[in-house]
Amino acid sequence: MKNYLFLSFIFFSIIGFSQEDFPINGVRDKNHNSHAFINATLHIDADAVINDGYLFVKEGRITYVGPKTKLPKSCVVHDVNGKHIYPSFIDLYSSYGIEKAEASPRNDYPQYNSLKKGAYSWNQAIKPEVNGIDTFKDNEKLAKEYRNNGFGTVLSHQQDGIARGTSVLANLASNSQHENIILEKGAAHYSFKKGVSRQAYPSSLMGCIALLKQTFLDAEWYQNTLEEKQKNLSLEAFTATQTLPQIFEVRNKYSVLRADKIGDAFNVQYIFKGSGDEYQMVADMKATNGKFIVPLNFPKPYDVEDPYDARHVSLEEMKHWELAPSNPKFLEQNQIVFALTTDGLKKKSSFLMNLRKAVKMGLSKKQALKSLTQIPAEMMGVYKELGSLTIGKQANFLITSGDIFEKGESIHQNWIRGKKHEVSAMDLVDIRGVYNLNVNQNIRTLVVSGSKAKPSGKLTYDMITDSISAKGDLVLDSLTGKPYKVIRKKSVKVVTSLNDHTIAISYQLNGGVYRLSGNVNFDSGVWDGRGQMPNGEWIEWTAIRSERHKKKKNLDKALEFAKSIDKEFQAITDSVNLGKFNYPMMAYGWDSLPTQKSILIKNATVWTLEEQGTLETDLLIREGKIAHIGKIADIVDVNTLVIDAKGKHVSPGIIDEHSHIAIERGVNEGSSAVTAEVRIGDVVKPNDINIYRQLSGGVTASQLLHGSANPIGGQAALIKLRWGNSPEQMKVENAPGFIKFALGENVKQSNWGSYNTIRFPQTRMGVEQVFYDAFINAQEYEKKWSVYNALAKKKKQEVSAPRRDLQTEAILEILNAQRFVTCHSYVQSEINMLMHVADSMKFRLNTFTHILEGYKVADKMKAHGAGGSTFSDWWAYKFEVNDAIPHNASLLNQMGIVTAINSDDAEMGRRLNQEAAKGIKYGGMTEEEALKMVTLNPAILLHVDERMGSIKIGKDADIVIWSDNPLSVYAKVEQTIIDGIVYYDWKRDLKMRKEIQQERLRIITKMIEEKNGGAETQKAVKKKSTVHVCGTLSDDGN
């Protein structure tokens, strides 16, 4: 985790403040006046405040900041008594003023090659050559939105692709196209999204990761190679932009870790543009040593009044709704350096509101200011120019009505490079009050109320009418006999519009419209002017204030109003009422991670699956390992958890050789016939609920496989289901590497519709050639490198190193028995073919997975030394499985082939014991043989049987306690233990169900309170949940 070097050579000198080279239309502008802002509260930076301070600005820069002093000559004085002045904010994550990336034309057929013309990368998502500056144009409308929310400067880039090119750092002053640019190339930007590219590769997150890594290697090779090479402007730009700050946009907390790993591999420390969920893994975030740019796009409460619809909102979403506003606080508490951005907000106008919400939740005002000024300026290496009120810096500052982090205060002016931009009027006259309005000698009472900025009026007057009884008769005066007269209070609405010191009034009376225009004098004590009567006659009018606006009463009202829209704050600020953190932050997450204990399981039927067989005995677990099998009278350690398992069965934990759970954004990088470079291990998703569900089915370890979309797929990851832990902690330590191969209909795209017909191979004939080509290429690659590596040190400097290729290196590992193959396979012809390929290339195929026709070639598999991992009884779902038989596993087993039964299915994964039991029914396995199909045998296939797969002293304590014989359909899992840690307990599960409901209800109540308080909401809808199987295809490149 190395710090990148900041650019020490920033060309401030080229930032001219006027365009000297431009011809002048008229006389020369020689105004060199200063502006003096006096009597303000000056927030120099996050730490320093000067009360009643003076700030002078000249020609776009700050010339003085400090206590009261002598005014400069030729100076415009702004008395801003009572106002606050802050440095203007800086937003480092923007696409302001930049043209959008253009997508390639749509085509029904997949696009395998780049359509971008020019000497650029082979892949359209790699475009470091794009410079924001090239298309940068001021956009006054958007600039105004930024300015109105306090921003003076943005870092802007084209938000498209994986390597996105450079951004421009620019001020947001209006109509200052040329003056605004601060840094032509501010930073280099990256993401794990391929963007508008329609090129097939990469179609998955792991593909995006692999592509970026390969680009690093290619750029290095391109730069260093001495041999003749083809021009590649993308690689040149990639290298050239490495000296800039490197900003990596990610979608979630896990991807922060993914990006950081890439950074570590290539000596880059990224600045992470996070997603706002960093608080969920804040220690891991801290450990990256990276700085962050975080959004304030807090989710709106959901519509949860309908108890049925509310079920579609997951606890994960509810908790995030509640905790997201605390994200900045948690980052601050953990001393993570972070800037804030408006990115992700639907409306920029909600920025201040959300910022204040974050402050209410505990983000310090100091930190908030720092994260909006100094930190972003430092990240960009421009703190000498921006980010504080310091003499010599650019005059970018805000004048506000008060403490900007407090509700109700507003920004009046945003000065950028010494140029004023008004946001809200600073010295607005308060015209509210009660007036005697005299129009044409008729005096009526006018009451002006409402807000100061938007006052509204009401005209009241008396009207004398005949009295009418309840029956509707005229009431007659008993004396005069004439209708009795009564006075009624009447009122009409008055439309007022205030423009500086002039006012316009109109109202309807007696069927006619009165329209008045006039001046506001003496602090609104007197209004006068002329107007037009309904009959068209012009008259004079006046209004004399009789009563000032009643502040006190209105204060109450204001409080009430504030209360009503502030309910969200009240609800949230009650931080005692914030729910617990869960690991992972969702249903069935832990309040705190479970810990390792000594566990004594007494009186159980223990299926050792070793020579000892199945015994009625005790089992002791210590330090995560099986410590003792046999009766134990006394417990030595008092902290030992004792489980009386009389009548229960204990088996080794189930190992699923073929699983696709817990994978983020794409199980297939099926965009090319060979994708050995992609790694499932890069995209493990520890908050997949199926991890927990499978624990409840006794699964302790799963091999997460790449899909079967191509002959040579990606690298696999072996995880233990350590629910609640981080991706890296899930992985089995030092597990041997595996890679997925596939044969048959999937790889030749037989069932992918009419358009997926152009990728090689489309037949089984072609599949063989893909393998030969890949392996022969790998052999040559190895040769090239061994020749180079054998060179003497001196010689090495004279020639260039061969290009490193991640894909070929993975394939080479297979040839060198450093990586094992598990191959999706169905029919005998292709199985035999692949064994021939392996034999001739002198490596052994470790596992045929699915292998539904394995029974036809069992003798050959045996001779080759391959194992099988099959479905218990699936067939008939496509043509190539029409000859599958449920006796397959049994027959392979009888032939002495190491055989496993796998799931390839998130639901079946939690019933693998039942699938194993079918081996008894079809082909007559013994019960122990059957249980081995999902425990010891997959452990052997995965080369982890030394530590997993059976109950043997010294092995990992990965075990399951069952209510019944584990092969029976009636058996239920009571506890699942991994490394001596109880990860699933059925009693705890029942308890949690209730807790989940209570927690949901608590948050639902809060949401409804917020809604009733006037908060905007979002609909309760079911969020995407992905269940992968082998053939799952999708474009997850975004």
Next chain:
Amino acid sequence: MKNVQYILIILLGFSFSNFQGQEAPGAKQGKSVLLLNGTAHLGTGEMINRSAIVLENGKIINVMNALTNTINNSDYDTVIDIKDKHVYPGFIAINSTLGLMEIGAIRATEDFDEIGTYNPNVRSIIAYNTDSKITPTIRTNGVLLAQVTPRGGVVSGSSSVVHFDAWNWEDALVKEDIGIHLNWPRFMKSSGWWSTPGDSKKSKNYMEKTKDINMFFDESLAYSKASNEGDRDLKLEAMKGLFSGDKTLFVNVSYVKEINDVINFKRKYNLKKVVIVGGYDSWMVTDRLKENNISVVVQHVHSLPNQPEDDIDLPYKLPKLLNDAGVPYCLQYFARMEQMGTRNLPFVAGTAIAHGLTYEEGVASITLNAAKILGIDNVLGSIEVGKKATLFVSDGDALDMKTSNVVIAFIDGRMINLDNHQSRNYNKYKTKYGLE
């Protein structure tokens, strides 16, 4: 007494013409058979530990407790001693596409989804393939009957009930055109596609779609009341039976709000027989379902909960929840891999037992309960006197894969061949490798 055996006999008195390929239907039963001493799970919720079951002319003519009745073996042409074995009524695969789909990925073999929105006149029975290679592998596990069901559109078509021992679909028929299948609109519309679903949204046209269905039922109701000679409308005519109660309306629906709407819909049209298929949320409205006499064909027990916070075993215990609330229900096997997977129907009942049903309730959930919903419980679904002799014997518990081993099965009294191409293939390769 011609032939009395106390040990299990497999082919006694019965002969199969065993072709390499398709299993031929069994010969018509003439003689009487006594199944003696087996543990009988009657399908009614009752069981007899030592039973004596007499089959004659394709019917069950006597069901007795062998311990409390005097059984005279010589009264029967054939006596099969099934001591320590279990006997069950033939399991029923309700809401099934068996015989309508041979190989999932091959469109040419698919015959359950007709084009069009309202297809009540489309009849699954005529597409039912008695020679499917799949069916023999299903009956090997005791599933002997199915409701052959069309899918797709809004009204998918009409289903019929068949048994699995027939030369052609006419032979296979148990009851023709018993139900009309309706896919209720979805309140939440999901985006994306099955492998990478997007967020669901509240469907904008849920109301519109339900109104459209109402309109179709208005038309159907009007048509059913009039005589339409000379002016026949095939679609509306096919709907007639729903109003008279001759046919059952099967409604595929899951979300509780939709279920409520279906209940109201039943009342509005005064439909006699309505069955909810799927019903993930049915446990939330059991009182209304009972009041309105609606049964539930529970969604596949072996499925994942819809939401991360749902009880992890919710689909497993759904049968128990309905059972305890007194809602008539049965189990089904509609899911991914459904046709060939139907042989696992008994184990789905096993899981439901593991999660709360009693054993006999579990048996009923795939036998008599289903027969009642299909309206065939007068002739099938249980081991009771007068019903068809469609039943089977398993060595062990047929609902547990660990012990299930079906050794004898009868359909209408015909003993059927339990062999299938898969076991033959197994034996073929065992021979090749010299394995025993």
